[in-house]
Amino acid sequence: MNFCLIYKTTRRCDMNHKILLLPFLIIFITSTIYTQTGKISGRVYNEATNEPIPGANVILEGTRLGAAADMRGNYVILNIPPGKYDVVISAVGFVKTTIRNVIVSADKTTFLDVALKEEVIGLPEVVVQAERPLIDISQTSSRATITSDDISALPIANFQEALKVSPSNYSGYIRGGRRYETKYIIEGIDISDKYYEAFSGNYGGNLYTTYHGLSLTFRENVNLADVGVGAIEEINVNSGASSAELSQATGGVVSITLKEGRGKISGKAYFRYASRLPHKGPDLYFGQLPDGSTAADKYFGEKRALEAKGDPASLAKARLYSWTPGKYWYGNKPTIELETSVGGSLFKDLGFFTDIRFYETHGRFPNEFNRQLNITGKLTYNLTPSIKLTGIGFINDQGFYFGWKNRVFNENYKFFLEGVPKYTKGSFAISGKLTHALSSKTFYEIQVSLLTSPTEAGFVDSNGDGKVELNEDKGEFIKFSTPEEIRKYISKTDKTKFFTTTPRNESESEASFPSSGPYPLARPGAYYEYQRLTQVNVKGDVKSQITNNHLVSAGFDLKFYKLTHLRRYTVVGRFDVEDYVVKPYEIGFYVQDKIEYSGIIVNAGLRADAFNAGASEIDNYFAPYTVKTEQIQLGGANEVLTVNRYILRRNTAVKTKWLIGPRLGISHPISDKASMYYSFSRSMQIPPFSALYADAYAEMHGTLPNIWLVDQEPLKSTIYEMGLQYVISNYFGIDVSAYYKTIENYVPLAYGVTPRPGVAITYFIRFNGGYADSRGIELTLNSRALPIANLFKLSGKLTYAYSYIKSLVVSPDALRGQNVTAFSTLGGDSAKYGGKLPFENARYFAGYEMNVVSNLSSSFTGYDRPHRINLSLFFDFPSPFKGIPIDFRLSTFTTAASGFLYPLILADPRSRKLGEGPWNIRTDIKLEAGYSIGRIRISPYLEIKNLFDRENIIGYDRTTDEGQLLWEQKKIPTGPLGLTVFRDGTSAFDIAREIYFGISINF
Known part of the structure; x- marks a missing residue:
């Protein structure tokens, strides 16, 4: 067994271990x-x-x-x-x-x-x-099911794209829940990103994107793992009140079932290719700016001006202007994807299925690169007629295990992309399940699983010459962990060293434009990050059909986490370190009865969930730290950096958070063509770990960071839903639902604390509070294959969703003392509260409701799209040539959504009015021809994303008042700097037209 996959920290596994990985992964017995x-x-x-x-x-x-x-x-x-x-x-x-x-x-x-x-x-x-039913009379809450046939027919490349067919989902947001509020489960293995650093951008996110070129898009994925679409049997998007069997999720639950090998051995090979990926919006270097110039014009103009001065300092700086057109690849390299899967019965009682996917793209923007390898294996074995072993194992590698480095583009460093850290990621899961049938109507399951997900980011110096060059990808990241490494690479005074202690604050290594933050020419900040999240899950379930009408189930669910976090970096003249390990855990118990009669179906359950953060809280918020002085030898002559480390005192244990939540779903079949359903649930979800631990254990300076309260309350949701399903004809069925959901502890709040008199140090401690409520209606119209004039068959699905979500906005009355959010020792608050803070008072804060608007970037919105329409159509043409077994299929998928909401800076703030961006409309198509020879089917195809090449605006530059005015008055989303990609890594536009060619072979 290759234990380096699980326990590796910073040392690479050798090549023999990597070779052993493939067969191990495919044959290992695992579970759900x-x-x-x-x-x-x-x-x-x-x-x-x-x-x-x-x-x-x-x-x-x-x-x-x-x-x-x-x-x-x-x-x-x-x-x-x-x-x-x-x-x-x-x-x-x-x-x-x-x-x-x-x-x-x-x-x-x-x-x-x-x-x-x-x-x-x-x-x-x-x-x-058999025909696929148009309605499901056993459905007691909203759910969208996407089968392997749907996935194969649609113009999609991964399971995230498949989720678009659900009316509840938009860009990962389900019914008002933020992205991290949705659970992602593959065969029962929870692959949700518990850390989700994109949420914590108030301090850490902005710091690292501003000074170190890291992008929020590098961290926005809410799932830790991926599998090839060829391995997927079914995807279920549970957006309504979930059953008691499903654990914490205040947004929704996306459940993926993998294919299982049965019968004759069969398989599929798949290839997909695009020669280039263009983008919408102006060229990043030669696109015209509002003042009529281009970024390249300004860049070369400054270089010529420095050369004209002729003095040594100016000439030295001019030599740093090393960018030339074509230095970085820019949307002109191919994207390829290969996938192969095979499965079936090896023996009568032994079945297997395995899938391998390789994906590589150079992206749409300069110097981008992403390579992924997915390996999935599933094994089933009937040990006896009553005992079954089921196994799942998968790996998703983005370079961590097999050694390559991925890259992101960052606007801040677009003229010096050598200064942007590279990254690797990975995830590895194994699990084992025993199913024992005690009788034909009673069985139990015992399951154990392990998921580990490491991330590493930083710089590579392959040849060890002290300089980080463009294509140096081989070898270890520079960890800045020894005095020798620090002296070799970092200096404030010696400008020959590659890294500085003051990134983006060093005029001699920066351009003079733009005034809002000049572009670096050299000398980035040192940066290294290592993070690993490991979770062990133990679960047991028992189910019994005690009568024909009652299916009773009960079970327990234990999850144990270990989060290892290490970050070293230079910023604002310091060398800082974050280094901690926390071990939170979750436990859950449930009982449920599924009652089925001809006129009513009831899912009644009760679930108890608990979470312990596995960490400690600050003892005294008015004396939160001790000071430790450290001297660090840097690379300059006799250069010593003195750092005062403010080490937080954390010794107060946090309490376990509990919630007992009822779950109820009712379906009332009116006839074989109509059914009504009603559902209710009460559930909780822990905040992302980044909102509990980010900066919580940091050793920072002067003004402390925005520290998150570890002892936060979980999010708690209450969902009410009702719906109607109706078969309109033999070909059409409709599902209409309405829902109302409240979410407690939805709003980020903060207290400002000045620890002691006479020292101008104020820090902010952030926590959650307030509430939000989400309401909406959803409609789905399904169509079976309808013959059209004996020419072709037409089938499809149309969905429409209307929703809004409002949350509490804390009133400006805080300034008049109604909502007290500032505390100080000098003001007597330390004595008044005994060193603690009145977090419970936040529930009484005055405020008003307002539509939710993204607080990061408009590219991260989704819950603020009031109207959403999806239309998928399938045109199946029989063979036009007599005697030749060839057929054609045209698939189209169209999405339309009203624009994002944004605050108006010109409007009277008392009106609380929001602006709305333009509608986004996009059509993707897939044209496929199929030729069959016995059991072999060969299907070449053409796939086009954004068929009509529509410019869809999904964000705007809100970093400056000028950028907001350009958007509000002229609807120019790129701001005064012509930013197609914003400095946090998000984009102003959805994709341009993309053309893919491919072929699949079924055998």
């Missing part, structure tokens, strides 16, 4: 954590008399799953992995019947009543083709 299986139930009866047929056998072909009908002809089959099955029904004296392609989905009941014909000599076996 959450229930991701379905159920089939129904009645077997005599077609002629309608009498039940006791003892009729119902078998899922190619599996050990099945059941016998009882005296009333009723049967139930539990614990079925999602997928398509051929169901065989047989009984003595009756004709054997097979129903093909019956769809089973996770956490759903597929109702299948079967009428058998009495056996007559010469009567052949009956074979029936």
Whole structure:
């Protein structure tokens, strides 16, 4: 076993270990954590008399799953992995019947009543083709299901793009929840990014993007892992009130089920290619600015002016203007993707499925590069007729395990991209599950899993010459962990050293433009980061169909985390270090009864969740630190940096947070063509770890950072929902739902504290409070394949969503003493509160409700798009050539959303009026031709993103008043500097037209 995958810290595994990784990952027996299986139930009866047929056998072909009908002809089959099955029904004296392609989905009941014909000599076996139902009468809350067939047909490349078909989702935001409020689960393994640093941008995010060129987009992913789309059997987007089995999630739950190998060995190979990726908006170097010039004009103009001066200092600085057009690749290199999967039964009781995906892109902007390798394996083994072992293992590598470096573009450093840190990421998961059927109606599962996700970022000096050059990617990151490394690379006084202690504050190594923050020419800040999040999950469940009408389940869920965080960097004349390890944990228990009658289906459950931060809180907020002086030898002659480290005193243990939440869902089938559903849930979710620990253990200077309160309350949501499903005709079905959701502790708040008199040091401690409420309606219209004039078949889905989310805005009355947010020792607050702070008072703050607007960048919005429309259409053309087995499919996917909301600086603030950006509309298409030769199908295709090359504005420059005025008055999103990409790494525009060519081969 390659333990370096799990326990590696900063030393690379050797090549032998890397080679061993592939077979290990594919064969390792692993498991699921959450229930991701379905159920089939129904009645077997005599077609002629309608009498039940006791003892009729119902078998899922190619599996050990099945059941016998009882005296009333009723049967139930539990614990079925999602997928398509051929169901065989047989009984003595009756004709054997097979129903093909019956769809089973996770956490759903597929109702299948079967009428058998009495056996007559010469009567052949009956074979029936199942159709995907237009409505799901067992549905008790909103959920969108995306099958492997949908994924294969749509013009999408990964599971994040597949989520767009859900009306509840926009850019990762589900029904008012922020991105980190949505759980992402692969076969039960929770891959959600618990840290999610993009949330913590108030201090750390802005510091590192401003001074060190790190981008928020580098940290915006809310899932730690990925799998190839060829490995996915089904995706379920649970946006309503979830069942008691699902743990904390105040936004939604995205559950992914992987394919399972059954029957003959089969597979698929896939290739996708784009020659280049352009972008919308002005060229980053030669695009015209509002003053008529370009960034390149200003750059070369300054260089010529320095050369004209002729003095040694000016000439030395002129030599730093080393950028030339074409120095960095810029949207002109290809993007490629390869994926292959194979699976089936090795033996009667042993099945496997494995998928390998490789992806590489040079992006749309200068010097970008991202390479990913995904390996997924699933193994199932029926140890006995009643005991099944199931396994999942996957790796998602972005260079951490196999050694390459990825790069991001940063506007601050666009003329000196050597000064932008590179990064590697990875994730590795294994899990093992035992399923034991005590009877045909009762089973239990025991599951254990491990997920580890490391990240490393910084600079590489491959040849060890003390300089970081453009393409130096091989070898270790510079860790700045020894006196020798520090002296070799860092100096304030010796300008030959690559790194300075004052990045972006050194005039001799910066251009003179723009005035809002000149572009560096050399001498970035030193930076190294290592972070690893490891989680161990232990879970047990028991389910029993105690009667035909009651499926009772109960279980426990234990999660243990270990977060290791190390960051070393120079900034504002200092060398700072963040180094800590925390071990939070979660526990959960649930009980649930799924009650199914012909006229009503009820999911009733109760769940208890708890979280402990595994860290300590500040003892005395008015004396929060001790001072430790440290002297660091830098690279200049006799250069010593004196650093006063303000070390926070944290010795007060935090308490465990509990929530007991009821979960209730009701479906009322009015007929076989209509059903109403109602749901309610109460759930909680912990804040992202970045909002608990970021800067909490930092050793900082002067004014302390914005420190997050570790002992924060979790987010708590209450969801109410009702909906109606109706079959309009044999081809169309509709689902309409309305919801109301409240979220407690949604709003970030802060207290300002001045620790002691006579010292101008004020720090801010941030915590959550307040509330938000989200309301909306959603509509989904589904269509089966509809024949059009014998030319083609048309199917598709149309969704519409209207929503708004309002949150508490703390009133300016705080300035008049109504909302007290400032405390000081001099003012007597230390004595008054005994060294503590009255965080509980925040619940009584005066304020008003206002639509939520993103506080980071408009590229991170999603909950503020009131109107959203999705339309997917599939045109299936039969072979136009007689006798030639070739067919065609055209798939289109169109999204339309009203514009983002933004604050108006010219309007009267008392009006609380918000502006609204332009609508975003985009159409993607995929044209595929399929040619079949026996079991082999070859399908070349053309895929076009943003078919009409529409300019969709998704953000604007809000870093200066001038930028906001240009947007508000002239609708120019790029600001005075013509920023296509903003300094936090987000963009003003959605993608330009992109053209991909590909081929898939099924065998």
